Amino acid sequence: xxxxxxxxxxxxxxxxxxxxxxxxxxxxxxxxxxxxxxxxxxxxxxxxxxxxxxxxxxxxxxxxxxxxxxxxxxxxxxxxxxxxxxxxxxxxxxxxxxxxxxxxxxxxxxxxxxxxxxxxxxxxxxxxxxxxxxxxxxxxxxxxxxxxxxxxxxxxxxxxxxxxxxxxxxxxxxxxxxxxxxxxxxxxxxxxxxxxxxxxxxxxxxxxxxxxxxxxxxxxxxxxxxxxxxxxxxxxxxxxxxxxxxxxxxxxxxxxxxxxxxxxxxxxxxxxxxxxxxxxxxxxxxxxxxxxxxxxxxxxxxxxxxxxxxxxxxxxxxxxxxxxxx
Numbered sequence: 001x002x003x004x005x006x007x008x009x010x011x012x013x014x015x016x017x018x019x020x021x022x023x024x025x026x027x028x029x030x031x032x033x034x035x036x037x038x039x040x041x042x043x044x045x046x047x048x049x050x051x052x053x054x055x056x057x058x059x060x061x062x063x064x065x066x067x068x069x070x071x072x073x074x075x076x077x078x079x080x081x082x083x084x085x086x087x088x089x090x091x092x093x094x095x096x097x098x099x100x101x102x103x104x105x106x107x108x109x110x111x112x113x114x115x116x117x118x119x120x121x122x123x124x125x126x127x128x129x130x131x132x133x134x135x136x137x138x139x140x141x142x143x144x145x146x147x148x149x150x151x152x153x154x155x156x157x158x159x160x161x162x163x164x165x166x167x168x169x170x171x172x173x174x175x176x177x178x179x180x181x182x183x184x185x186x187x188x189x190x191x192x193x194x195x196x197x198x199x200x201x202x203x204x205x206x207x208x209x210x211x212x213x214x215x216x217x218x219x220x221x222x223x224x225x226x227x228x229x230x231x232x233x234x235x236x237x238x239x240x241x242x243x244x245x246x247x248x249x250x251x252x253x254x255x256x257x258x259x260x261x262x263x264x265x266x267x268x269x270x271x272x273x274x275x276x277x278x279x280x281x282x283x284x285x286x287x288x289x290x291x292x293x294x295x296x297x298x299x300x301x302x303x304x305x306x307x308x309x310x311x312x313x314x315x316x317x318x319x320x321x322x323x324x325x326x
Contacts, residue, residue, distance in 0.1 A: 003077065005040040006070045008033050009048050013067050014140070017049065017056035072277065075141055079279035090282050094123040097287075098134040098143035101226045103270065106246045107326075108147075111291045119283045130225070138273050144284060146273040147291070150205065158273040159307050161300075162316065163292035165269050165325040167262035168207065169248055171234050171241035178240065179257045186264050190216040193239030195230050198223040207242060210265045231256065246326050267325060276307050294322050 008022065012033065015021040023030040041047050048063035049056040059067065085093060099108065104126055112124065127134075127143055131150040138146035139155040146152065152160050170189065172178050178188065190211065197204045211218045221239050224230050227247035234241040234256065241256075248258045272288060272295070274280070280288075285297045299315070306312040 005036045008036050010070050075277050082279040082281055091119055092121040096125040096143045097145045098127045098137045099147040101128055102244055103147050104128055114290055115287050122283050149268050149270050152271050152273050157275055159276050159303055160271045160273040161295055162320050162323055163270045163272050165267040165323050167245055167267045168242055168265050169245045170259040170261050171256045174257055184259045186214050193219050193221040194242055195222045195233050195239040196242040198225050206266050206268050
């Protein structure tokens with residue numbers, strides 16, 4: 001068994017069983033990839049992939065288990081490289097952060113600016129997607145960190161640490177009937193057409209839960225994953241916007257009135273997640289601490305050493321109680 005063969009089957013699985021695409025990503029030939037997969041299967045005595053003629057049809061049950069182990073092996077190989085590089089060149093490398101539009105647009109700019117000034121030789125990549133994609137990328141090793149509010153709890157291989165609590169505001173154009181409201185009620189909001197986040201994004205589940213608990217059905221007329229898109233349609237008069245409080249920009253949103261809605265909805269919590277076997281280089285730790293100052297290097301070590309288990313759960317509860325609300 002060769003490490004190269006494990007790289008090949010992992011890449012083929014990632015490319016939805018497209019050998020040609022895998023070969024292109026690995027800068028090798030399609031026949032070479034096919035040959036190495038065959039040799040590995042012959043050595044193991046089981047098929048990793050079922051075939052339909054010349055095409056791969058699906059991953060076999062044995063293949064699923066083999067690929068699980070393969071991903072762990074390749075992750076540890078990557079950790080060896082990271083460890084060596086940490087000692088050889090501590091301030092040079094790459095960092096990939098997967099996150100949502102709201103985090104990338106409103107929560108991360110200052111963090112990224114400070115990080116780039118401190119580590120100018122680190123290549124930083126921001127991948128935006130839906131929360132399930134974000135968590136999946138981190139779990140598969142396609143991203144180092146996942147930062148999101150929703151859908152992070154479905155991946156046992158991710159250590160997820162709370163970063164901050166946040167709540168919502170309601171945005172209306174100036175002159176709107178709600179603009180002069182002193183304390184907004186859920187009943188008043190339920191009477192309005194609402195423009196808000198797509199379900200599964202940016203704490204949308206807490207919004208729906210609040211309406212349901214009071215017996216109201218929100219009149220959601222338009223949803224989007226992007227807070228700037230939501231604000232655009234509020235300006236066009238399609239409805240009132242319900243967005244993360246951080247999404248209101250006092251400079252560019254002066255034509256909109258922000259109404260506090262923190263008393264209407266339970267706060268949401270943004271987490272940062274990373275693989276439980278990821279070697280955290282110094283600059284990775286620094287990025288986390290810049291984003292969430294309470295996540296010190298010592299606490300990261302404590303989380304890694306205790307995950308999963310009662311001590312880890314106790315640490316998360318301790319962190320939860322300390323979180324700021326934005």
